[in-house]
Amino acid sequence: MTHHVLDMPITDAQARVLKVGDTVTLEKTLFGIRDATLIAMFDRGRTTRFDLKGHAVVHTAPNVRKVDPRPGNSSGYEPLCIGTTTSMRMERFTRPLMEREGVKLIIGKGGMGQATLDAFRDLGGAYLAVVGGAAALETTWIEAIEEVDMDDLHPESLWKFRIKGFGPLLVTMDSHGNSLHAQVNAEAAARRAAVLASIGGD
């Protein structure tokens, strides 16, 4: 149970040292991505001008306000409320995101499945759980929206955030085959029969 402060981007070794139960705080840069972005990139062959190598992505689509672009904030947006969406819908995109773009960390809520766990093992990565629905708090960890790409998909654009003290986040899936989500799900399944018997549902 170690706490890691990671200046993004990170190396393969830094990703592989993370273990389920550790906590992580991210600094500097974070990218926002979700359903439509990933569908555009991997089902429709779109590419991004951003270099995602060694970076973390958070499953999100933010509430933003349009502002005049200025140095350090060329996106023309300022953050209003940025939170995290359910990750599982994006399960089949983890491997291509890591293979093609070099992403190392995925931040989301609700966890991901076996395909993601396999990709983490093969390519060196981890899943960091943020508390879903706690977006007002999460927004205080984001300093600015530096840039945006694929904004025709707004709000499901590819967002580049400048962050400060983004966390603590809990490592719930690692590159060593461990998943806290899978463990809890297995425990719930094991309790099913007794729970059903207690309410006449068997």
Added chain:
Amino acid sequence: MQLDLKEVEELAKTLYIRALKLLPNDIKQGFERLLLEETDATGRTILGTMVENIAVAERTKNLLCQDTGIPIYNVNIGRHVEFDGAAMKDAIRRGCARATKEHPLRSSVVHPITRVNEQTSCGIGVPVINVDFDTREETVEIEMIPKGSGSENGSFLQMLIPADGVAAVKRFVIDKVIECGGRVCPPTIVGVGIGGTSDLCMHLAKVAATRPLGTTCADAEGAKIEAQLSEAVNALGIGPQGLGGRATAFRVHVEVAATHITMNPVAVNIQCHSARRASAIITPGGIAFE
């Protein structure tokens, strides 16, 4: 009383924003209760973060959650109210779009096939506007619910048959809660519809999921199942965010309707922990927020 449609439009806008920022007191109290009962260390930390988030949202006047949801308006019209129904629905739609443009809010609503987002939180059939009638004199109540998608994706219907009995209804609910795990942002309110037609059953589940904590099913048999299931889901160990613990749900809520002799339908609709809703009552004396 003549219903003032400018007032309705303003209220539709205000209630959307208010619902996104201020969690109802019954939900806040629900968190306090869950914190007292939670023994899992990770679960306690997560519940603590959720409570902190409610305070941060109030302090910074920010949205509780980034998901602005699918907007739902429940309108209850009392006696001796004069209104143009079609114009009233248009006024609500305008208010919803104005909240989105003027705050601004993320429009989370797209065409289901083209996936085009009009950036207004509106589209075909959205906002959902449910109109009903009650016996209150010169009173119109408007409730706004921004229904988050993480938990709305936890929606299920099964047309069971009479031979399956109530046992299968209970089994269906438990199995769906297990299947959803952390994806629906626990602790949740598990809404269960029992009976009716397929569409009514699904609607009952939504009514149940968005009912205030502390209320019980008006039907005695429904209330019994509600109590049983509420205990049962919190014995599964799924816990806050599905990362282990007792607090899988604030409560299971059940709503029932009569059904056909050949039918035994059950529906589940889940409400995440950001159980947002806001309502106001219009009377000749003015507008009062809940």
